[in-house]
Amino acid sequence: MSKVDSNEIDIIVKNSVSLINIYCSNLFEFITKLEFGDFIKKAYSFVDENNGTRRKANFLSSFFELAIEHAENNSTQIRIEYETLNFLLGEGLKMKLGKKFRNLVKSSILNFSDQSILDVMGELAACITLSKTYNFDAYEHTLQNGKSIDFVVSNQSSTFLIEVLNIKIENEKYEEEKFKNFITKRICDKHKHKSQNLSELESEMIIIFPIIYGLTQTILREQNQLFASFESIMKDDYNIKCFNPYSFCQYNQGNYIFKQVHEIL
Structure with missing residues (x-):
């Protein structure tokens, strides 16, 4: 991934928000579009500072894969994962699980750890199930x-x-x-x-x-x-x-x- 200037970053952030609106719109019930945009900006800064290297298995990597899959339309695997995540977030909203669940969502997604989207989905699903x-x-x-x-x-x-x-x-x-x-x-x-x-x-x-x-x-x-x-x-x-x-x-x-x-x- 090559370095990008501020104008390109603004376009990337706008497109990233649009992508989440398509496949995981419930995410914006837990974090603001501004918070997600800042996360994307930090992600590109991280990649630039590490000579194009990014972690192989975390939420951010899966989001990059989602963007590629959406553009090339040659698979549905990542899109199904994001649709499942969207379903889980919707369930959390319906159950009114409150601040602790909201903090779980934010801490699971807005980080650069080695936590894959499957890890995120699993923890949210377990939390919802156990909370019953x-x-x-x-x-x-x-x-x-x-x-x-x-x-x-x-x-x-x-x-x-x-x-x-x-x-x-x-x-x-x-x-x-x-x-x-x-x-x-x-x-x-x-x-x-x-x-x-x-x-x-x-x-x-x-x-x-x-x-x-x-x-x-x-x-x-x-x-x-x-x-x-x-x-x-x-x-x-x-x-x-x-x-x-x-x-x-x-x-x-x-x-x-x-x-x-x-x-x-």
Whole structure:
């Protein structure tokens, strides 16, 4: 990416705002167009200062990919992701989740971290889902071992530490008999990383919230029983608290659902 002057930046910002209006207009219910424009300006400054280099997997990179996909019209993958993000933001608005959810949206998007759009979608979807049952107490909580956990939620009797785990399936590598080990290992590795050097009490408060992407009808059919019993499998076999896996499903043009995988078929 070559350096751009101030006039070009103004045009880029205007076009960027227009792009968000097309694919993710609900974003402007959480951040202003001026804030988003400043984010784009900082992004181009960052790229200029790093000789055209940008991070490979964060929200900003996905936005650049969205612009390319929109211009070339040779794929719909990124546009579907932004439409899904738009749906989630709309759900948050309908549920009136308030300042904490608004801060979650802003902190997830207006940064240059290695957080991909799938990470953003996963955290927002988990937050919305959990808020239907629990009180949403905190985002990005620091554990006693210095590591962060995505959410702190509570009910009348208990407090829980929720870690969202995004799992992307590469369909060409899918093998029916190895799938269970693949998923359980990802969950065990995530729990081990977060719970290292924690007290037994704090470790037992951690619950993994798995979200699976790239599911096919074949995987849904062959693994449906596994998905329906995952919570008990992880508890009984590995002593790890875990929700049954969730996923996104587009059931009509522009309409999405987020539900436990075994309920999709």
